[in-house]
Amino acid sequence: MNQIISTHNLSKRYGNTYRVKDVNLAVCEGDIYGFLGPNGAGKSTTLKMILGLTRPTDGEVRIFGKDLGANRRLILSETGSLIESPSYYGHLTGLENMRVIQRLKDVPDKNVWEALKIVRLENQKDKKVEQYSLGMKQRLGIAMGLLSFPKLLILDEPTNGLDPAGIGEIRELIKSLPERYEMTVLISSHLLSEIEQMATTVGIINDGLLMYQGSMEDLKNKNRPTISLKTQNNKLAYQLLFDKGFSPKEREDALVFEYLTNKQVALANKSLVEANIDVLRIEEHKMNLESIFLDITGKGHSL
Known part of the structure; x- marks a missing residue:
């Protein structure tokens, strides 16, 4: 199966301390890859390096089979993301924020309406984002990531701030993306129960080290009595x-x-x-x- 993301000995050091060390991720086409670890384990740092937002100390990143350093613009045109927390203009409405991203990504109007509908914000689109709840802001961030309906979607803790019903809806949305839009999803979380219900493949990171990588089925098989x-x-x-x-x-x-x-x-x-x-x-x-x-x-x- 085609590898959408592959990293080789990916590392990030601050001073003498490694935040991420020798991480070798393998995310295959059509995967929902659950990147699991406690807060501070190195998840966000790894995702930032994959997106070119942070420069690695060592190692390399390949996305769609291409080297990230040499093909960043092309790769990012086919990638959507939500890292740490949504970026938005609080004085603008939800729709106006979506229009900003629409212009940057040069996508048609229908994408805007479909993305808003998917995250259930179509009835809140004319409200200023500064008046949104935390959960609504999170859903807007996911809509922005979905706007170009990319081949690869990277979500960092996407259920933060959502109530149980909202978590369930986002979970079902994410599970539908590979089949519905031929999308590969890399999702990080510290919530094991969420990863268990969504992911087809899982990577466990702790203290910057990738401790386990394999199918969710294989991980569950470790659960033999x-x-x-x-x-x-x-x-x-x-x-x-x-x-x-x-x-x-x-x-x-x-x-x-x-x-x-x-x-x-x-x-x-x-x-x-x-x-x-x-x-x-x-x-x-x-x-x-x-x-x-x-x-x-x-x-x-x-x-």
Whole structure:
């Protein structure tokens, strides 16, 4: 599949501190790529480098197969974006702000009306933006990004300031873009639940390092359950089960097994009982995605 965005060892250093270090993103055509990480992890800095708003210390960016440095104008003509917070003229109406971007991008009137309709601002278009709520300003920023219906749309925390209903609407909008407009979407967020519901591919960044990159399906497959088994004599139980082909791990006061079928659990239990080793407890543990995130990054803080 064609790579719409690829970065090679992309890095940004301020003084002696790396904000982003050796990031290799691979965003394929038609993806909704969820760029996930805590606040301050390096998401916005990475997106700014991809758009040419910040110069990398090291590394390179290729978009649509072209080098960003040599083809920035052409690349940006086919790219829409919303980075950090929307840019707008508060004394102008929503429609007037859209007209400014329309002139810059040289797109037809129908694009303006369709973009406003998509983000549900068609009835607020004649209101001054300084009177907009935070959520309305966010939706206007997304409409500006959509105005040219680009091949690539980059959204940095697009659900900021939205109420639950608004978050749901923007989520459904983003999910529809690849099929409806043949658009590839790169979306950053610190909200794992949002990325989980939208993204087809996910990249996890923390402390400027890309800790994981792969399909959302593969990430969820890391969510396989483990079986915890506690006996009256775990050391003896460990040896017995190991000899029978099991691969338990000793953790605290229990033996932990990965990927056991129900039949295998029953066999382990039967083997222990027949050896007169009392089984005190059998439990299934399943990690949620946040636990997987913490496991991948090795960090003790949540998103």
